[in-house]
Amino acid sequence: MLRESSNIGTIKHEVLYEVAKLVFQGELEEKKETLPLEMIPGPQANFRCCIYKEREIIRQRIRLAEGKAASPGSENKNIVQVISSACEGCPITRFVVTDNCQKCMSKKCQASCNFSAISMLRDRAHIDPTLCKECGKCSQACPYNAIADLMRPCKRSCPVDAISMDENNIVVIDEDKCINCGSCIKDCPFGAISDRSFMVDVIRLMESRDIPVYAMLAPAWEGQFGGQVTVGSMTEALKELGFDGMYEVALGADFVAASEAKEWSEALEEGKKKTTSCCPAFVKMIRKHYPTLMDHISTTISPMAATAKLIKAIHPEAVCVFIGPCIAKKEEVLDTIDLGGADYALTFDELESMMRAKEIEPKTFGEHLQQGSIYGKKFCISGGVTASVVQSLKETTGDTNISVRVCNGALECKKALVLLKAGKLPEDFMEGMACEGGCSNGPGSILTGRVANVNREKLFAQADNREIHENLKTYDQYEFSMHRK
Amino acid sequence: MIITICIGSSCHLKGSREIVQKLENLLKLHNLNEKVELVGSFCIGNCKSGVCVKVDNELFSLVPEDTENFFTSEILRRLTYDCYQL
Structure with missing residues (x-):
């Protein structure tokens, strides 16, 4: 049963558990449609904004447990898949000036920026997100460590730069670059990335006894x-x-x-x-x-x-x-x-x-x-x-x-x-x-x-x-x- | 060229492993190992018919006994056609 305290691990595990149970009972096909409703009975949402989003996340996780792509109709063959309904689209700009900024006289951040993205406000520096190219030079230049690098956790965890964002800020994994190491699965704080499973196939073969x-x-x-x-x-x-x-x-x-x-x-x-x-x-x-x-x-x-x-x-x-x-x-x-x-x-x-x-x-x-x-x-x-x-x-x-x-x-x-x-x-x-x-x-x-x-x-x-x-x-x-x- | 063979449980029971072996032998026989790659895939979702095999996104449904025919009529034909194109 999913509760407010449910973390990503338990949600993933509960879905795998429920799907495994249905396969062992030979009832996956007839009952998988109603499984999201059973797991999220409502009317109160447990871990997201509403039960409809929660149910959609469960629905996509069931698809992954079955070995399918997370989104219906998707041609994506990758093992590591984005659960689009679970992605928060983390609305963060990568480099942000923090309270540590002293608005010092040297203004090394401003000098280091090749894109004129840094201006001085009344009490601290400001990075214009539309101009920032995320090169990180300002962060290195600041003598007070006042510029934080807030890269999205999924992007930061990827060792091969396979992660980017679509126009709605939802994460996209480049199949041609991804090495399926699973690092982003571990690091996404919303559990929006997961992997396909052979579990249903294995249970069916074990049960067939042939x-x-x-x-x-x-x-x-x-x-x-x-x-x-x-x-x-x-x-x-x-x-x-x-x-x-x-x-x-x-x-x-x-x-x-x-x-x-x-x-x-x-x-x-x-x-x-x-x-x-x-x-x-x-x-x-x-x-x-x-x-x-x-x-x-x-x-x-x-x-x-x-x-x-x-x-x-x-x-x-x-x-x-x-x-x-x-x-x-x-x-x-x-x-x-x-x-x-x-x-x-x-x-x-x-x-x-x-x-x-x-x-x-x-x-x-x-x-x-x-x-x-x-x-x-x-x-x-x-x-x-x-x-x-x-x-x-x-x-x-x-x-x-x-x-x-x-x-x-x-x-x-x-x-x-x-x-x-x-x-x-x-x-x-x-x-x-x-x-x-x-x-x-x-x-x-x-x-x-x-x-x-x-x-x-x-x-x-x-x-x-x-x-x-x-x-x-x-x-x-x-x-x-x-x-x- | 990539030949994708479904290895889901249903296709496994219908002989996908045997088809892979037969294709592998045929590729070796025709010296095509360099040109054709065999890869597996999760369930393709067409479990009602034979073993799901995809060539350039075209879906085929095979039984192990058909493998040789499929190889000649589809794989070899496509490869010769490609040669003429060059």
């Missing part, structure tokens, strides 16, 4: 359901939900570490610089914004694809569903359908809604289960991929002398890519993760920050210290290519 559906949990999952829910207990809960089994993506990550170590060693001999390929938003950033660097992307497939390929080598008919903190993975699925990898991708958010819809709570005990090594498990933390590759080198050639630039977050990725493009990157390799801190801070998480870290550390501490290559030996009999074409 084909085995396997869940693949991304390493960042540990700790998302509390510090007590182990791999074993989560596997039980997923089976109760309707999956036929669960594989840890940390296992695929072990395959990736081994393959990457080999590929990097070869590249080093040839004197070629390489980047990682596991973060889909980082890979997309290179493809869309630094296309000349595409050859530098390692051809090793992602841990998600590796895990799915392993599952399909064991169970050829399996449908493989990645469940992680990542929104860009949904696009990776669509982009790589010819790879024979993952068939669908869900977020932890969506998984939690599905479990609630079926009234399943993961138990806090269960048999001990571990598929991935601790190195694979730590792929979800910035620096974790590099550490695993180094470990793999240690186990094989013994030569761990490689220099890697660990790029933590999209901005660091961008800086390093600019250097690489200019031929000035001092390191031989680049680990790129678009989310700051790594996947563990992904936009599809249930918990982030300290709570998530504490839980995760607790669970990681229970893992044994098996080595990567020792772990892979278990799967020697299964053959599949670890490279994209």
Whole structure:
């Protein structure tokens, strides 16, 4: 039930939950029209100006939960979508003079402005919004820090400048630039940006019972359901939900570490610089914004694809569903359908809604289960991929002398890519993760920050210290290519 | 050229994965991997007929057995036409 205190997270979650419940009951088609009315019964509005706006927001969110574009009739194919009815059109001009202004004698702001946008009022400077080109020079020039940069939160959060406004100030995402990292979803204070979901498809396939559906949990999952829910207990809960089994993506990550170590060693001999390929938003950033660097992307497939390929080598008919903190993975699925990898991708958010819809709570005990090594498990933390590759080198050639630039977050990725493009990157390799801190801070998480870290550390501490290559030996009999074409 | 194949649950059950595999093999056979890109899409909304496949915004409805025919009559034809245009 939505109340006045409902925040963006709960609204998104409640809609996913209600939709999941209807799909499990087989009643989505007949009841989805009335769902907004049930969720917002009125007559009092809860969180917006009126119930009609609230219902429209719910209606658009239902479309996203079904995997459709947020607005009917829209041809937009992006994963990240604008919920136009929820966008406030933030009526803010970017640079604003604050009370700190002393109307000083030097008037450095005025001198720095190339567009004559700054005039002096009675007690402070004033920026004419019609003349301001948002270059930011005045803000840098002011000795009192009196000019605030009030960029719209969505625009500020986008690392690739894909966000602009239409004539009504409603946010527009440029599909050609967007890398689906989900940063704006996290940062919009009105929850006006969200992502499409494969949830309905996955539930329908599980319910059809014709084909085995396997869940693949991304390493960042540990700790998302509390510090007590182990791999074993989560596997039980997923089976109760309707999956036929669960594989840890940390296992695929072990395959990736081994393959990457080999590929990097070869590249080093040839004197070629390489980047990682596991973060889909980082890979997309290179493809869309630094296309000349595409050859530098390692051809090793992602841990998600590796895990799915392993599952399909064991169970050829399996449908493989990645469940992680990542929104860009949904696009990776669509982009790589010819790879024979993952068939669908869900977020932890969506998984939690599905479990609630079926009234399943993961138990806090269960048999001990571990598929991935601790190195694979730590792929979800910035620096974790590099550490695993180094470990793999240690186990094989013994030569761990490689220099890697660990790029933590999209901005660091961008800086390093600019250097690489200019031929000035001092390191031989680049680990790129678009989310700051790594996947563990992904936009599809249930918990982030300290709570998530504490839980995760607790669970990681229970893992044994098996080595990567020792772990892979278990799967020697299964053959599949670890490279994209 | 981009061929979009729906991977929604309904199309999945009707064999979208098999169609992708067949198209991939045909593209390899004709050495067209560089020219034609296969991408997936969320449910296209035409679930009543076969698997939804889109070529240049034109919607087709396929069953896996039709794949070869579709490839020759639509994909190859379009590509040869493009060649003549050049």
